[in-house]
Amino acid sequence: MTHTVFDNGVEADISTIPHRSCVPRADYELLAASMRALRDAVHVPNGHVVVSVHEGVVVLDGRTSFYFERAAAECAVRFLDGVRAVENHILVEPPAER
Template identity: 35%
Template sequence: MKDDLRLRDDILDELNFEPSVDASNIAVTAKDGVVTLRGHVTNYAQKLAAERAAWRVAGVKAIAQDIEVRLPGDKKLSDEDIAKRALDILDWDVLVPSDRLHVKVATGWITLTGEVPWNYQRVAAETAVRKLSGITGVSNNIMVEPHVQAGDVRKNIVDALKRHAEVEADRIKVEIHANGVVAIDGRVDDWEERQAVERAAWSAPGVRTVENRVRIA
């Protein structure tokens, strides 16, 4: 295992290498593969980019995200303005059934609620609003209401895992519970592989919730 000091330095190098992040006010600590990011950035997009950059570094098993968004004075918007912009951008996005969604904004933090048929629509809604300037964070509370009740959900997921070259499907256990809840467990080598497993689970029709218990080892 990479030692803590080396891991911290590698993450700092990756943050400084990432052009979309001003890492001058970000501090990093590492302990046994658990990384904590602290400090502040000037927008929410930088906060997300910093976390993605940290995940790219080999040896990272978990991240505690404590970066604060401190908006410059000229970038601050009223909650009413942010809410209007969020509704507009959701209306413009062809992947999002905006008539099914609700937007709430409090001190710059957007909360999305509602129900959609597919998880990709849920993800698309969050992706759309987190691009907005003046926001401090996004909570995606949109529920997925499956339009199909598939009896072979588990087979669909296992088949999808086998199609992913980066995933060793025999190391992953899939359990199907009531109401479209899927639990995935097992062991993978890195974060990208863990994400591939979760994407495979979400891609099966009839899935409403994915409990990702897959460990990085």
């Protein structure tokens, strides 16, 4: 909480919210949260993305059929508390033409 006095004389107590990547979180907690986020993401196909975490860096591996699924997987984990970075190694293999 920070006490601030503005130019017009108004005083206010302003609380600051740390950036999500600054929130300390153990890798195993971040891994569990990432797995839940991927499971709950509507546009991420179940069983196609594997996630791992090392020192706050979330690594995504696997294969999807469409680019939007790859992007959805990254979006699902990018803004979780404790995520320092996301490495997206998901390969996109479009379905064969019929």
